[in-house]
Every structure is written in structure tokens, then in C-alpha cells.
Amino acid sequence: MKLSARPRRAVSTALVAALAAATMTTALARTAIADTVTANQAWRIVQQYTGVWTSPPTSLSNGETVDAPLMGNGDIGVAVGGSIADQTMYIGKNDFFSATSHAIKPLGRIAITDPAMNGSSYHVVQNIATAEVDGTYTLNGHTLSTTSWVDANAGMFVTSFTLTGGGAQTIGITLQTGSGGTPSISTTGNDLDADVHADTGTGSDPHARIAARTIGQSQSISGNTINLTIQPGTSSTLVTGIVSSIDSSSWQSSADSIVGNLTQQDVANHNASHRSWWQGYWSQSYVEIPDKAVEKSWYGSLYLLGCISRTGKYAPGLWGNWITGNMNWNGDYHTNYNYEAPFYAALSTNHIAQMNAYDQPVLDWQSAGQALAAQNGFTGVFYPVGISPGGTSADMSLHNQKSNAVNLASDMVMRYGYTHDTAYATKVYPWLKQVGLFWQNYLSWNSSTNSYDILNDAPHEDQAYPQTNSGMSLGLVHLLFQGLIDMSTALNQDAGTRATWQNIESHLSPLSTMTLNGQTILRETKVGSDFINDGNDIDAQAIYPGSLVGLDSDPTLLQEARNTIGALTNAWDGGNAPTTFYAAAARVGYNPGTIMTNLHDEATNQSYNNMAIHHNGGGIENINVTTSGLDEMLLQSFQNDVKVFPDWPGNTNAKFGDLLAYGNFLISSSESGNTAQYVQVNSQSGGNFTFTNPWSGSVEVYRNGTDTGTVSGSKITIATSAGDTLDLAPAGTALSTIQTELAQPLQTGTSGSFSSGFESSGPPLTWTDTVDTTGGGLANVAGICCGVTGPEAGVRTGETSHTGSGALMYSGLAQGGSAVYAYLKIYDLSGSPLSIGTSKTLSYWIYPQSNATSSWVPAGSDNSTCVAIDMIFTDGSTLRDSGAVDQNGNSIHPAHQCGHLTLDTWNHVTVNLAANNANKQISRILVGYDNPDSTGGYRGYIDDLTIS
Numbered sequence: 001m002k003l004s005a006r007p008r009r010a011v012s013t014a015l016v017a018a019l020a021a022a023t024m025t026t027a028l029a030r031t032a033i034a035d036t037v038t039a040n041q042a043w044r045i046v047q048q049y050t051g052v053w054t055s056p057p058t059s060l061s062n063g064e065t066v067d068a069p070l071m072g073n074g075d076i077g078v079a080v081g082g083s084i085a086d087q088t089m090y091i092g093k094n095d096f097f098s099a100t101s102h103a104i105k106p107l108g109r110i111a112i113t114d115p116a117m118n119g120s121s122y123h124v125v126q127n128i129a130t131a132e133v134d135g136t137y138t139l140n141g142h143t144l145s146t147t148s149w150v151d152a153n154a155g156m157f158v159t160s161f162t163l164t165g166g167g168a169q170t171i172g173i174t175l176q177t178g179s180g181g182t183p184s185i186s187t188t189g190n191d192l193d194a195d196v197h198a199d200t201g202t203g204s205d206p207h208a209r210i211a212a213r214t215i216g217q218s219q220s221i222s223g224n225t226i227n228l229t230i231q232p233g234t235s236s237t238l239v240t241g242i243v244s245s246i247d248s249s250s251w252q253s254s255a256d257s258i259v260g261n262l263t264q265q266d267v268a269n270h271n272a273s274h275r276s277w278w279q280g281y282w283s284q285s286y287v288e289i290p291d292k293a294v295e296k297s298w299y300g301s302l303y304l305l306g307c308i309s310r311t312g313k314y315a316p317g318l319w320g321n322w323i324t325g326n327m328n329w330n331g332d333y334h335t336n337y338n339y340e341a342p343f344y345a346a347l348s349t350n351h352i353a354q355m356n357a358y359d360q361p362v363l364d365w366q367s368a369g370q371a372l373a374a375q376n377g378f379t380g381v382f383y384p385v386g387i388s389p390g391g392t393s394a395d396m397s398l399h400n401q402k403s404n405a406v407n408l409a410s411d412m413v414m415r416y417g418y419t420h421d422t423a424y425a426t427k428v429y430p431w432l433k434q435v436g437l438f439w440q441n442y443l444s445w446n447s448s449t450n451s452y453d454i455l456n457d458a459p460h461e462d463q464a465y466p467q468t469n470s471g472m473s474l475g476l477v478h479l480l481f482q483g484l485i486d487m488s489t490a491l492n493q494d495a496g497t498r499a500t501w502q503n504i505e506s507h508l509s510p511l512s513t514m515t516l517n518g519q520t521i522l523r524e525t526k527v528g529s530d531f532i533n534d535g536n537d538i539d540a541q542a543i544y545p546g547s548l549v550g551l552d553s554d555p556t557l558l559q560e561a562r563n564t565i566g567a568l569t570n571a572w573d574g575g576n577a578p579t580t581f582y583a584a585a586a587r588v589g590y591n592p593g594t595i596m597t598n599l600h601d602e603a604t605n606q607s608y609n610n611m612a613i614h615h616n617g618g619g620i621e622n623i624n625v626t627t628s629g630l631d632e633m634l635l636q637s638f639q640n641d642v643k644v645f646p647d648w649p650g651n652t653n654a655k656f657g658d659l660l661a662y663g664n665f666l667i668s669s670s671e672s673g674n675t676a677q678y679v680q681v682n683s684q685s686g687g688n689f690t691f692t693n694p695w696s697g698s699v700e701v702y703r704n705g706t707d708t709g710t711v712s713g714s715k716i717t718i719a720t721s722a723g724d725t726l727d728l729a730p731a732g733t734a735l736s737t738i739q740t741e742l743a744q745p746l747q748t749g750t751s752g753s754f755s756s757g758f759e760s761s762g763p764p765l766t767w768t769d770t771v772d773t774t775g776g777g778l779a780n781v782a783g784i785c786c787g788v789t790g791p792e793a794g795v796r797t798g799e800t801s802h803t804g805s806g807a808l809m810y811s812g813l814a815q816g817g818s819a820v821y822a823y824l825k826i827y828d829l830s831g832s833p834l835s836i837g838t839s840k841t842l843s844y845w846i847y848p849q850s851n852a853t854s855s856w857v858p859a860g861s862d863n864s865t866c867v868a869i870d871m872i873f874t875d876g877s878t879l880r881d882s883g884a885v886d887q888n889g890n891s892i893h894p895a896h897q898c899g900h901l902t903l904d905t906w907n908h909v910t911v912n913l914a915a916n917n918a919n920k921q922i923s924r925i926l927v928g929y930d931n932p933d934s935t936g937g938y939r940g941y942i943d944d945l946t947i948s
Helices: 015-021 036-046 251-259 264-282 292-308 341-348 359-364 366-375 404-419 422-442 471-491 495-507 555-567 578-587 592-604 620-634 735-743
Strands: 050-053 070-072 076-081 087-093 108-113 123-127 132-139 142-150 156-164 169-177 184-188 191-197 207-215 218-222 225-230 234-244 286-288 386-388 392-395 444-446 451-453 513-516 519-522 654-661 665-672 675-683 687-692 699-703 706-711 715-720 725-730 754-756 792-797 806-815 821-828 841-848 867-873 907-912 921-930 935-947
Touching (some): 036 292, 070 132, 070 292, 087 156, 108 207, 108 234, 156 225, 156 264, 169 207, 191 251, 207 225, 207 251, 225 234, 234 251, 292 341, 292 592, 341 620, 341 654, 366 422, 404 422, 404 654, 422 471, 422 495, 451 495, 471 495, 513 555, 578 592, 578 620, 592 620, 620 654, 665 735, 675 687, 675 735, 841 867, 867 935, 921 935
Antiparallel strands (some): 070 076, 076 087, 108 169, 123 132, 132 142, 156 234, 184 191, 386 392, 444 451, 654 665, 665 675, 675 725, 699 706, 754 935, 792 806, 806 935, 867 921
């Protein structure tokens, strides 16, 4: 697709021994259930991460990845655009493909208008832990709050409205077609029904109904609009049922039945089930590293994966289910890398269930693929660049490439390698044999080299022939035949053909090389394209996903692969490369500091607030950038040899739980002080577990809680049965020690104190002007003035400081109401939670301003004193609610500091943290404002913060 084509590579040869080593089960048709330790760790971490907008998104109609807040349930996707005065919920659905053009089409829109809030502040938060989007809009003492979510378990989209302050407001809720037009309208009871269709709606074009109604308050219907009148101090809920003709032949009544009789309690029950689904999703695995931007990107990418793909539903196309108009490249299933890539992310992260939708459009195209192969004089199957659901195609271009079908095979082969799921193998094996049949007859025997060549196969789209032995295709073909060998062995089928596959796999032409700047690197082809540094990573795709090169490979080949990574300088943030390049770099042991630096850039400069990594032309394939890139640094297994922290920066602690390794082993480990603390192995299918010993000496082995003694060697193999748990650690380590280390948050080995003078030489803020939505939140506080869109907490230099030149400035505008507060997070210590122990003290200086020093604070107001440093502990509790007091006996809760600080001067505040919070660990540091019923501005400074 897009800039240039992207291919894949072959898989390792290490599976056969593991397959034969022990009794196989039919393994997992769904994601393995991770343990409670992993579930608790994952839930603790993911709740920290949100996307935050203080102004409406701007990239909504360019046919590509949008920068809007995003929600989805693996079928229906919703993107939020515009201010609350004129807001649009863009609705997409994975099955809404035109039967004429075979391109995906937008399903509909919900336009929300509240003219009374025109010019309001804008604060929207995408909470990935619960898959909900919260909006807060404030104007002239009125605050309208919204919470939206796409039900994880039903075809329902929900938005709740809560109004505080002022008088009643009327909110218009207008149902529209995908292009913003007027749909066919009817009513069913209190429901407003909008019937929409893709393209002309004739023939096999899908249809859908959007059935909407509100619960609570007063509504009326006029045309295609629900007019909701909401009173201050009350709430109302918009419920929307969305069903397509692909879902059900009775799609209209099915949509009505979703919402027709719902009560508010029903909605609450749906929300509880929705949140439960997402908490279960997050429980599958976790990573914890010091670089919180990269960590956030890992979780954010998994959030997007959970939104776009679900068992039993159509697979997502190039842009997922966030379809806002006519999408580029038809939004189809682009076969030369784009369709495959996002599903790779489900493998090592242990989210195999998210792969279940992948296969059907590929298998549906088999008869058409056979016909296309025959038409071109080939056998087996031959695929074009752009397929669509149900055996259709939006783009029949071939681009001089033979690799599309074998590209598509990569996900299937890799899934089997990871899971050893023989039931899954039975499903895809017949199709994979058709791909194998194509290559059996297409490959050309070269008697002079005693190897098989791939002729006339362009690595980049539309390159002229000759193009011989594309490295990416060699990798993919290796991967295919190794997968066929492994599956046929496990299924006990095609023993005779297996010998043919083994002969091909062992006689494929080697990767070609060339000299560049005095170094030997991998060449794109043997004849034809050589080296192109244009933001693609064709040269590296034999490494990943092809799996032809890894840390156990020949040292010369391994060095050539590293040289290739170093030469592809434009691949780190290229248009097409990142989705596979980072994993490739980690697999060959490229400089881990360089990888992390570039991953950090991806997570920050190349990402939208919704956590979608975006490059020129890049869609949901970028879900795989951080996930597989980081996972391959933490854990490698594709060479039938599990390695923990195989390419991890020195002097950098890290921790992960239940990442999936080849052979269906769930692996947990932690590194501290450049040494692995333990390795826990959950054997899901049985078989031999082979690992590189991460310690220099013997290894203590606990099987299912029983000490079985020690083993030694640089590479160790242990036989397992399905359901076994192995706990491994240096000889002499107690099981209780491993269990304690498993349950701990990441320890980074920092000192037992923290200090910040908010100077350039000190620790930089983790967050600026960022509400802690899970640690306190925001209610009825806006920006203090002059276009500021929300409360502030950020470093200011050269204004007012206690020492040095910098201090933390805080500000906001209280809007009135029974709840008026703003809790802003400033420092993240979760990577190395600071233990309070039995003696820690919090100390800081605070300068609350009055009208005399800030014109934005009303005369006579003490609002600025209602501020305090707050903390979130790793158990989720807070300093403010712990009963802790300052040196004067006043509660450290911000609301109880009101009036106890002197305005326009530096006040020293100390808190004995251990008195109420002994042995707790500090995860985040916040600045809180809390003053019920207050109005007007507050502003001030904090300096010289210490915890020691």
C-alpha cells in the first residue's frame, strides 16, 4: 500500500523438536488466561494512561488516521470531533463495505449541538483502562460533562450528559448519514430511527439502523433530531443501538430492541459489563519500564487493538473502524504488509483473541486466488494488493509482486508458532498448502548454486524486472514452508509432501549482501533493487517478521543484519518501516539505547493524543511499532530459545508479565541492576521449554511450587506438561523471594528520596497542565484567563521562586458548584515507587497569590490557599484522604488548607508521611485544588519540593 510495498520474512526452524517433546493439546482458541499477579500489575499501570485534549481535534476528514478521541468494541468505532456547541460523533463499522466499489464507507454520524455552550472551555479525556471518553465544557458558571463509550459486549453507543450551574439547556441530537446528510427517518416508541446504507444502497450494499433515545429528562423529536432539555444538577443518557444488515437480516428491529426498553439501571449494568470486559482484556499481560512515554504507547497501542478487532466480526481495514468519510486506499485489506501488521501485535502481548477476525477475508478469497493464479499461468493461489470481505477486491493491482499471499500467510504461521494450537492449524492448513503449491511450482532451481531462486518478484511496488531473490520474499517463503512442516507434523498429515517442503526450505537461496560505506549489509535483491533508504525497511524484513536472522544465527550474518539496521537511517520514523523495523532491530541485538530513543520519539513526536502512531500514509499497522518493538527487546523466542532481556539497555530496570513465547509459554521476568531476578514460565500446551540461562551459574527450578533442584548450562531444556508453572532463579533463591518480586512494582534502584527545585538541572516534570483523571479528576474548574483552556501546573522561570529561578506555577478558575476541584499530576514515580518506610517527610514551599499580585484572583479571595501537594500510592489510595496533617495539625487535603496559608508570601509546609502512610509506596505526585462552592481565579507557586 501507500508509499511502497512491504513484505515479510520466514520463520525459524526450531519448532519441530518442541512439538515432539511432549503431549500436545489443541491449545488455545482464545487468549491464554494470565495469572492474578499479572492482572493486578496490568490494571495498576494502565489506569495511569489517558489521552487529553484541550482543544478539538483537527484531522478528521483526510481519509487517514484521525487525531480525535477514539472508542470501539472491535466492530463499531466512534471518533469524537468538534466542540460541545457543535460536536460530531463519527460512526464506523468494520462490515460497512460497499458491494460496488468494495471500499469501506462511513456508517453514520451523531451531531450534538448545545448553542448555550458556544465558546466554552474544552477538556476531553480518553480513558484507555475503561475505554471511555469524558468531556468537560465550562462557560459562565455552566459546566456540561459527558461520558461516552461503545459497549464492549453489544452494538450500543452511549453518551451521558450532566449539567451543573446556571439554567436549563436544550441539546440537539441529530442523526445523520456517514456523509452528514439526512437519512431515512422513522420512530419506534420513543426511539428515533435512522436507516443508512453504503453507496447507493442497491444490490448487496449493506444497510444499518441507528436507533436512538434518551433516558432521563425531557426529549422531543423533530425530523432527524432529538431535542433534549436538561436541568442543572441532573443527568440524561443517550443510548444508541447500531445494527447492520450484515449483523442480522432483521437489522432494523434488532437495533430498536437494543435500546427500546433500557432503564438507567440497565445502562449502568451494561457499563459494568463493559468495564469488566476491558479489565479482563488488560489482565492478559503487562510491561513496566522507566520510559513512561514508551510504556504509555505500548498500552495505548493495545487499546487501539482492542477497539478494532473482535471474534465473530469483520476484520478491520487499513484505518480500523474509525471511518469518517471516503478513506484512502479504499480502507481495504492491503496485502503487502498493511493488513498483516496490526495483528502481529496480538502475538507476544498475549492477545491472541484479537487475531480471530484476521483469517476469514483471506480464506474467502481462495477461489478467486486460484482463478487469478491460473489466469497468470501459476498453480495454487495468487493474490492482488487489495482484497475486501467476502472474496471481493477493491484493488486488483499486482505491482510486479508475487509475495502478497505469502505475506498474508505470515500471521497464520506466526500464530501457530506462538500458540501450537492444532485446532487453529486445522483451520488454516488447507489454505497455507495452496500458498505452498504456488511457490513449489514458481521457484526456479539454480543448479550452479544448488538453490531455489525467486524470479521476477519486486520488493517495492512496480519495480521493473528483473528482480531476483528479494530478501523479503525469501524470508516469507522460509516462514511459510517452516510453518507447513510444523503444522503437517503436528496434524500428522502430508508426510510425503513434507519432504518436498523440507527440501525447498533447506535449499532456498541465501540472503544477498552488498558493501555500503565499508560495511557488508543485506541487499534487497540479488539482481535488481539494491539498497533504498526511503523510509521503508525492505532490507530488514528477512529479520522480522521473516525470522531468518536472530541472536542464535551465524555471527557473520548477524553482524550483516546489524549493519543493515544501522544503514536504514530513515526507517526509524519512515512512512512504512516502523511497524516492522523496531522488532527487527531488537531481534539482531542492535544498540538498545538507540532503539529506545527512537521508540520514545515514536511515542511522543509521532503520536496523536489518542495514542495512535501516525506517519505519512500510516494506518493501524502502526499498532505494531511499540508493542512488538518493545516486546522483542524484553523477550525473544522465535529461534526456539527463550531469552529474557536479550536487547535491553544497561543500567535500566524493567519488568514484564505473561508475554507469550513460541511454544505457548507465558513468560514473566524482571531485571534489576543488570541482572534478571527470576523467570516464571506458564506452560499452556506442554512440550520442551528451552531457554538461554540469564545467570552465570546454576538455576533453581520450582515446578508447581515444589523445589526440584538445580540445573546448569548456558542453554537449558526442561520438559513440561500442560498447566505446569516453572519458577526459575539463581541457585539458592527461595520461592517466597520470587513470589515477592513478582508482585512488586518495578524497582529502578533510585535513592530513597525525591527532590525538585523545578530548575532545568532537576528532574523534568512528567506532565504539564494534565488532570489526573484516575487520581482525583476535575470538576467545575476552567482556565484562569486569556484563552487558557484548563487548570495549569507547569514550570515558570523568572517569575516568582523560593530559590533559584524556577518554580511550579498553578492556576485555575473556579466555576461554582458543590464540587469544585482540579487534581493535576506532575511527577510519575510508578517506574520506581518511592517507599515511605517509617520516617519519610514531605516538604515544600508554597506562594498563594491574592489580587495584589495577580489580577486574575478576585479581591478578598483566599482561593489560592486551597492548594496542596498530593500523592497517589501504588495501592490506589491518596495522601489527601489518608488523614495526614501538616506541621500545624491541619489536614493536608487541599480543601482543608484553605485559609491556613498566608497570601503573597512563601509558606513552608511539612507532612510526616509515615504517621498515616507507613510503608506505602508513592506512585505519582500531584498538585490539588479543592474548594467546594468557590468561584473565581486562583494562582500561585510551589518550590523546593522534597520527600526524604
